[in-house]
Amino acid sequence: MIVLAQAFMIVLLQWGLQSWVWVMGVPLAFGLAARVSGLRAAGRGAAAGGLAWLGSALYLYLTSGRLVAGRVAAMLGLPLRSGWIMVVVSGILAALAAGLAAYAGAGLRAALAGTEKSRS
Amino acid sequence: MKRWWKALSALLLLGAAFWALETRHGMVPPLGKFLDPFTGFWRNNAAGDALPRTLRIPGLRDGVTVAWDDRHVPHIFAGNELDLYRAQGYLTARDRLWQMEFLSRYTGGRLAEILGPGAVAMDRLQRRLGMTWGAENFLQGIRDDARLRRILAAYCGGVNAYVDSLQPSGYPLEYKILDYAPGRWTPFDVALILKYMSWYLSGEGRDLELTQTRQSLGEVETDRLFPLQAPFQDPVIPPGTSWDFPPAETPISRGRGAPGAAPRTGSGTRGRPFAARIGSNNWAVSGSKTKSGFPILCGDPHLQLTLPAIWYEAQLAAPGMNVAGVSLPGTPGVVIGFNDRSAWSMTNAGSDVLDFYMMKFKDGARREYAWGEGWRPTSRRREKIEVRGGEPVAESVLYTHLGPVPFVERRPDMPEWIPAGAAMRWTGHDPSGILRALVLLNRARGLDDFHAAMGSFDCPPQNVAFASRDGHVAIRHNGRFPLRSRGQGRFLLDGCDPAAEWRGWVPMDQVPAAEDPERGFVSSANQAPVDASYPYYLGWDYAGFERGRRINELLGAAAAITPEDMARLQVDALNLRARTVLPRLLELLPREALSPEERKRAEELGGWDFVYRAGSTEPTVFHRFFVELYDATWEDELEMKRLFSWPGADRTVDLILKEPGASYFDDVTTPTRESLADIVRRAFSRSLEHLRSRFGPFGPRWRWGTAHPVSIRHLARIPGLGSPPQAVSGGSELINAASGSFGPSWRMVVELGPVIRAWGVLPGGASGNPGSRFYDDGIRDWREGRVRELVFLETAGQSHPRLVGRTVIGGGR
Numbered sequence: 001m002i003v004l005a006q007a008f009m010i011v012l013l014q015w016g017l018q019s020w021v022w023v024m025g026v027p028l029a030f031g032l033a034a035r036v037s038g039l040r041a042a043g044r045g046a047a048a049g050g051l052a053w054l055g056s057a058l059y060l061y062l063t064s065g066r067l068v069a070g071r072v073a074a075m076l077g078l079p080l081r082s083g084w085i086m087v088v089v090s091g092i093l094a095a096l097a098a099g100l101a102a103y104a105g106a107g108l109r110a111a112l113a114g115t116e117k118s119r120s
Numbered sequence: 121m122k123r124w125w126k127a128l129s130a131l132l133l134l135g136a137a138f139w140a141l142e143t144r145h146g147m148v149p150p151l152g153k154f155l156d157p158f159t160g161f162w163r164n165n166a167a168g169d170a171l172p173r174t175l176r177i178p179g180l181r182d183g184v185t186v187a188w189d190d191r192h193v194p195h196i197f198a199g200n201e202l203d204l205y206r207a208q209g210y211l212t213a214r215d216r217l218w219q220m221e222f223l224s225r226y227t228g229g230r231l232a233e234i235l236g237p238g239a240v241a242m243d244r245l246q247r248r249l250g251m252t253w254g255a256e257n258f259l260q261g262i263r264d265d266a267r268l269r270r271i272l273a274a275y276c277g278g279v280n281a282y283v284d285s286l287q288p289s290g291y292p293l294e295y296k297i298l299d300y301a302p303g304r305w306t307p308f309d310v311a312l313i314l315k316y317m318s319w320y321l322s323g324e325g326r327d328l329e330l331t332q333t334r335q336s337l338g339e340v341e342t343d344r345l346f347p348l349q350a351p352f353q354d355p356v357i358p359p360g361t362s363w364d365f366p367p368a369e370t371p372i373s374r375g376r377g378a379p380g381a382a383p384r385t386g387s388g389t390r391g392r393p394f395a396a397r398i399g400s401n402n403w404a405v406s407g408s409k410t411k412s413g414f415p416i417l418c419g420d421p422h423l424q425l426t427l428p429a430i431w432y433e434a435q436l437a438a439p440g441m442n443v444a445g446v447s448l449p450g451t452p453g454v455v456i457g458f459n460d461r462s463a464w465s466m467t468n469a470g471s472d473v474l475d476f477y478m479m480k481f482k483d484g485a486r487r488e489y490a491w492g493e494g495w496r497p498t499s500r501r502r503e504k505i506e507v508r509g510g511e512p513v514a515e516s517v518l519y520t521h522l523g524p525v526p527f528v529e530r531r532p533d534m535p536e537w538i539p540a541g542a543a544m545r546w547t548g549h550d551p552s553g554i555l556r557a558l559v560l561l562n563r564a565r566g567l568d569d570f571h572a573a574m575g576s577f578d579c580p581p582q583n584v585a586f587a588s589r590d591g592h593v594a595i596r597h598n599g600r601f602p603l604r605s606r607g608q609g610r611f612l613l614d615g616c617d618p619a620a621e622w623r624g625w626v627p628m629d630q631v632p633a634a635e636d637p638e639r640g641f642v643s644s645a646n647q648a649p650v651d652a653s654y655p656y657y658l659g660w661d662y663a664g665f666e667r668g669r670r671i672n673e674l675l676g677a678a679a680a681i682t683p684e685d686m687a688r689l690q691v692d693a694l695n696l697r698a699r700t701v702l703p704r705l706l707e708l709l710p711r712e713a714l715s716p717e718e719r720k721r722a723e724e725l726g727g728w729d730f731v732y733r734a735g736s737t738e739p740t741v742f743h744r745f746f747v748e749l750y751d752a753t754w755e756d757e758l759e760m761k762r763l764f765s766w767p768g769a770d771r772t773v774d775l776i777l778k779e780p781g782a783s784y785f786d787d788v789t790t791p792t793r794e795s796l797a798d799i800v801r802r803a804f805s806r807s808l809e810h811l812r813s814r815f816g817p818f819g820p821r822w823r824w825g826t827a828h829p830v831s832i833r834h835l836a837r838i839p840g841l842g843s844p845p846q847a848v849s850g851g852s853e854l855i856n857a858a859s860g861s862f863g864p865s866w867r868m869v870v871e872l873g874p875v876i877r878a879w880g881v882l883p884g885g886a887s888g889n890p891g892s893r894f895y896d897d898g899i900r901d902w903r904e905g906r907v908r909e910l911v912f913l914e915t916a917g918q919s920h921p922r923l924v925g926r927t928v929i930g931g932g933r
Contacts, residue, residue, distance in 0.1 A: 011158075018289055020156035024138060034802055038130075056157035064165035068891025070295065072161050074840030075297070076148075090155045091160070093141075097152065104130035112126035 006030050006048030010098070011056065022050045023094050024101035031105020041106035042099040052093025054112020061087050144299040147838075154296055154696040158287040161296055164891040171925035177210050177281045179274070180931030182402040186918040188213065188925045191908070192886035195435035197443075197916035202274040204438040205452045207929055210307070210599050212432050212449050216888040217282065217302055218292040219428045220450030221834060222310040227251050227316040229759020231312045231508045234300045239503055240513055247503040247535075248517050250524040251319065254549040255311035261551020268555055272307040275452040279305035285370025291888055297838060305450070306475045315553065318548040319424075321398065321468045322599075326661060327476045328539045329765035331611040336762050345767045348357055348607060349652055350699070351774040352665035354672050356597055356644040357632045365630050367655035371605050373624050382840045383682045398423055399663050399857055400467035400864075401690070402585040403643035403671055405635060411680040413871035417587040418686045419456055420864035422857045426835040427842055427896060429884025430865045431455075435912065436562070443562040444878070444912050446866050449888075456866060460914070461565040462588040463870035467644045469581035469597055472659035475524050476542040476616030476621075486528060489520055490616040496521060522615065523549055543615055545577045545622060547600050554578060564782035567592045567635065568853045574598045575628045583644035589872045594643035597632035597649035597658070600625055606657045618653040626656050642670065643669055645855075665772040666696040666853040686869045688878060691905030692855040693732040702730070705745070707767035708800040717818070718808060732854055734825025734847040737818070743828070743851070744811055748803035749776075756788045771855070825849070832883055832899065834890075839891045846903045856905070867907055879907035 006026055013022040027045030034041060061069055061083055067082025078085050141152025155158045171188050182199025184207040189195065212220070217493045225231050229246035231239040246252075262268045295302060323814065334342040335689045402419040410416050423430055431446035436454060445457015456465050481498075482488040488495040501524075503515040518525040522543040530540040553576030560573035561653050574596050580600025586592075602609070602622035606782050613620045634642055646663035660839035673696075674689055675681075706726055711719055721741050728738040750772055757763040775782050776796065785796040794802075815821040825847025834841035850858030857863060863883060868877040883902040887894035901908060911922050 007770055014156065014158040018159050018287055020141075020152045021160060023152075023156070024134070028134070036128075049426060053155070055158055057155075057162055060162045060165055064167040065162050066889065067166060067893065067895075068161060068164050068889075071840045071890045075838060077839070087156075090157060093151060093155050097141060100130070101135055103125070104134040105426070107123070107127035107130040111123040114123045 001031065002034065003044050003047045003051065005043075006044065006098075007052040008071035010048060010052040014052075023053065024097050027098040028105040031102035031107075032109045034106070035109075036106065038103045038106040038110065042103035045102025045105075046095040046099030048103075050091045050095030052098075053094030054087060055086045057090040129225065130862055135712055146396055147297075148296045153299070159892075160175075161293055162290045164293040164889055166891055166893055167891050168889055169627050169894060172927050173641075173925075175210070175927055175929045176931070177206055177278060177929055178757045178931060179206055179277050180929065183633050183931065184929040186927040186929065187913060187916060187918075187920075187923050188927070189911040189920070190922045190924050191433075193435070193898070195434045195911065195913050196437065197913075198438045199921060201441070202270055204436055204441075206274040206278035206281075207436060208436060208447070208452060209218060210282045211277040211278075211307070211434070212447065213279040215886060216428055216432055216449040217279075218294040218692070218867075219888050220279075221293070221302055221305070221309075222448060222835060223316050226257070226310045227312040229505060230310075231502070231511070232505055232510075234298055234508055236508045237510045239509060243505045243514070244515055245534065247505065247515055248524065248526040249319070249323075250517070250519075250526075250544065250546075250549055251312065251315050252313045252503070253501060254318075254517075254546075255308055257549060258311040258314065258568070260647075261553075263723075264556070265556065268559070269307075271452055271559065272310055272555075276305045276307060276310065278514075279450075285662060292888065293837065293841075294836065298836075300850065304894065310451050310555075313448060314552070315548060317448060318552075318554075318580045321582075322548060323546065324537060325472065325476065326472050326537065326538055327610060327612050331765035334611060340830060344606075345763070345771060346610075346660070347767070347771065347790050348657075348660045350648060350660075350662060350665070350768060350842045351770050352669065353648045353662070354645060354665065355651050356642075356649045356668070356670045357634050357651075357654075358637050358639060360612050361634055361637070363630075363653070363655060365627075368627060370656065371608070371619065378884065379916070395599065396469060397559060397852070397862060399646040399667070399852075399862075400578050400585065401527055401643075401645045401671060401855055401857070402462075402465040402467050402668060403585040403641055403675060404585045404595070404597075405675060405678075405681055405686070406587075406593045407591050409675075409679060409681050410638040410871075412871065412873060414589075415591060415593055415873055416681060416867065417458070417463040417465060417585060417588040417593070417684060417870045417872065419467075419585065420690055420867040421456060421466060422862055423865040424861050424867035425830070425832040425865060426865050427832055427884050427890075428835065428888035429882045429886075429898070433882065433886060434881070436785050437913070437916070439461075441563050442914070444910065445868065446882075451555070453555075453562050454833070455558060456868065457522050457562075458868075458870045458872075458912075459562060459564065459877060460876060461590075462570065462586060463876075463878075463913050464561060464564070464570070464584055464586045465868060466582040466584050468597055468646050469649065469650065470646050470659060470662045471581050471597070471599060471601055472600065472609050472661070473547040473579060473581060473599065474612055475518075475602075475609040476539050477545060477613045477620065478539065479520060479527075479540075479541055479615040480526060491521075492616070492618045498525075498757060522617070522621070524781050537543050539601070539612055542612060547602070550579070550600070552578050554901050555804045566590055567594060570594060571596075571629075576865065583649070584647075585642055585644065587870070587872050589874075589876070593635055593636040595633065595644060597644075597931075598628075599631070599633065600628075601656065601658050602626075602656050607660070608657065610660055626658075630656070632658075639676060643671045643675060643907050645671055663719055664697070664853055666767060666770075667855050667857065670694060670696045670855055681878060683869050683871050684878065687867070687907045688905070690855065690864070690867050690869070690907075691849065693849045693851070695730050695732055695739070695770065695851060697740075697746070697773060697847055697853055698728075698730040700778055701746075702728075702742060705749070705778055705800055708797045708802055710797075710801065711916065713801065716802075718804065721808060722804070723819070732849055732856075734849045735823050737822040737824070739824040739851065740811065740822050740827045744807035745804055749800060750805045752787065752799040752806075753784050757784060760788055762788075823847075824851075828859065830863055830903075831861045832896075834862060843896050846899065848903050849905070864902070867902070868910075869907060876912055877911040878912060880910050881907045
């Protein structure tokens with residue numbers, strides 16, 4: 001559920017604010033807020049980011065993006081010049097970026113929590 | 121503490137990842153932005169092909185209706201002229217914004233701003249060639265032409281209305297790859313695009329190479345190898361045309377160039393003359409030769425092919441004007457096309473409008489240069505090249521009253537053909553009437569309007585063929601040509617001698633021209649414009665005889681011509697050079713001395729019909745055979761620094777046929793004396809060896825279309841955005857001049873009957889978006905030599921089975 005919520009927020013903010021940074025910003029915020037381990041937060045963030053981008057890219061690929069995806073795959077010198085590979089690459093990149101952001105967020109939360117604990 | 125270290129490390133890593141994904145690395149786009157499905161490349165998809173029902177362009181007065189045909193070509197109907205150009209600017213930008221901006225940046229020397237330090241040398245050259253100065257002069261020249269200024273303002277306003285409407289997600293793909301944003305479009309950008317075309321078509325010369333050759337061989341021998349009247353030519357203006365005007369006085373020859381030694385270059389020569397290059401065909405056939413009785417005009421300009429397609433097709437209609445054809449993205453109007461009364465097409469004239477003058481500076485400071493009996497001051501133009509990711513580069517370019525001195529000393533990044541220390545006199549630097557000419561031509565209703573428009577058509581010089589619905593055909597070798605003595609300007613000129621300066625112009629009503637000639641057609645293919653009877657000297661370095669002679673041969677023999685015949689003629693692939701020289705070469709091959717494989721290939725050549733079919737192997741063998749023979753004839757002379765410029769392929773054929781004992785056939789690097797037969801034998805063996813080493817044993821890989829495919833690359837050479845290699849039945853000296861990366865950039869056939877009918881094809885498409893299905897949809901038809909009928913509407917509301925949508929454009933603030 002949290003993964004879906006994150007993915008939904010990523011899509012919403014990226015759509016509305018026209019910036020890619022939300023694929024990192026949203027998982028970072030979720031990582032800061034959720035009381036889960038860094039690895040678990042990273043997993044959720046990665047799943048959410050990957051889902052948001054992979055799903056969107058897949059939709060665009062299937063509706064109107066085959067030509068451009070194929071050309072970009074060729075431009076990047078990817079071994080498979082089918083546009084499909086760009087769907088996967090987009091999804092993986094988003095998952096890595098979002099996972100790293102969520103991990104950093106969780107790490108920061110843990111550090112802040114540790115400081116408060118030692119104060120109390 | 122450990123937690124903090126862990127958190128900080130993760131945050132640092134996150135920051136580094138963000139930077140890496142937000143930044144372009146070399147030619148790798150910023151992957152975060154680029155792969156983002158919401159703003160990145162995914163948005164440049166085919167959904168952009170959907171046609172809007174309404175649009176808004178601020179500044180429109182009356183509103184515009186656009187009908188779109190099934191090739192995504194806009195047919196723009198406006199209530200007044202300025203609305204029309206404003207809409208043209210908007211719609212061109214909508215399809216081609218990046219292309220036009222890139223060309224303007226290239227010409228104006230502003231590529232380093234977006235590409236980084238690697239583009240500084242390119243920018244430096246453009247600045248030093250005076251391109252920005254030429255563009256400024258252009259604008260200065262139209263300062264008092266209120267109509268043109270309004271047209272330019274309207275067109276630019278349309279482009280900028282589109283730019284203003286863009287969100288980053290809507291930027292054309294190349295902006296996302298190169299990671300920058302589009303800028304504003306101004307009349308200066310329009311001027312730069314026009315300068316780009318002018319330079320491309322008239323901006324090179326062999327003055328330095330020829331001067332070096334003259335120093336080595338002497339003037340007589342140089343003239344023999346590089347004749348002012350090339351062999352086999354069938355000139356543009358039919359021989360025998362009388363020149364019924366009193367010619368203006370031309371300067372008396374005072375020698376044909378600068379005294380003293382020409383500056384040496386590195387290797388001294390550029391590419392062989394028969395390599396693929398620009399060129400074009402056009403012709404117009406009068407009704408006496410056509411089946412319908414109506415004139416037919418055809419044109420196919422040959423340029424370096426790129427994607428997005430060089431031309432943008434459009435129909436432009438407003439009160440008093442209804443024109444269709446191809447426009448140059450970034451500039452208003454139609455360049456090659458037709459209206460409801462007439463049609464026209466252009467080929468490059470090739471006459472010499474660029475001379476180099478060797479300057480003598482007073483001292484190392486170069487503040488003054490010798491001129492006549494005294495000294496004149498130089499001026500300096502400061503150029504600042506902004507560099508992405510680097511410090512700006514300052515350039516100080518020296519100017520004389522003749523023009524810029526691109527390079528005062530030889531440097532490694534300058535083109536070899538530009539002499540160091542020479543001032544450049546080029547008509548492209550002058551104020552120009554080219555835009556006025558196009559505006560008038562677009563409205564031409566008959567011959568008088570055509571001639572009136574041509575009076576302003578100065579640079580680049582073109583052979584403009586014309587036909588009108590009232591039954592006339594005409595052609596003009598048109599441009600602003602300096603009055604010169606015979607041969608003046610083909611060698612470097614003396615920059616101290618006022619007598620060497622251009623002293624006026626060939627009057628525009630005396631340029632070579634023909635109207636309704638007896639033979640029933642006019643034509644041009646970049647060959648010599650006139651025979652020796654024409655009273656002015658215009659140049660010498662024209663295209664070889666092959667295409668021009670072949671066109672005239674076919675048109676001369678044709679009768680009851682149909683538009684289908686003309687479309688077939690445009691892709692004629694018979695090589696006249698092969699037909700002229702190959703039989704003699706085969707006679708010189710001693711069959712008994714050939715290996716079995718060589719004998720087989722020679723026999724195939726003997727039975728060949730000289731047609732360059734993509735699936736045939738004979739063209740590949742002949743092509744290589746001629747290259748080897750040509751090299752065997754001239755390469756030794758070049759290596760020994762006797763020659764500094766490659767003689768023409770036509771002159772080589774001439775020597776083979778008429779002077780077989782010429783000393784040039786001897787390989788001067790060997791102690792023995794070789795005959796023509798010796799080097800023919802050697803060239804044939806070497807050609808087969810070369811083909812075997814390159815394509816393996818004789819087989820399908822030797823087929824012409826496989827061995828020499830035509831490439832249509834992306835304008836910025838971005839991989840993946842070009843087209844795959846195309847197997848074409850064509851070649852550089854054939855009517856279908858598709859070769860290497862050059863070829864017909866537009867083919868057009870227009871029949872001028874009561875109802876105008878036209879056919880055409882682009883090696884690309886209407887859209888500049890690589891994700892659009894209209895990006896390269898014309899390439900298959902182009903390759904196969906097919907043309908499609910063009911939609912030409914009389915009114916905005918006219919129905920047509922090939923219309924796919926309409927857009928109503930309103931104004932507003």
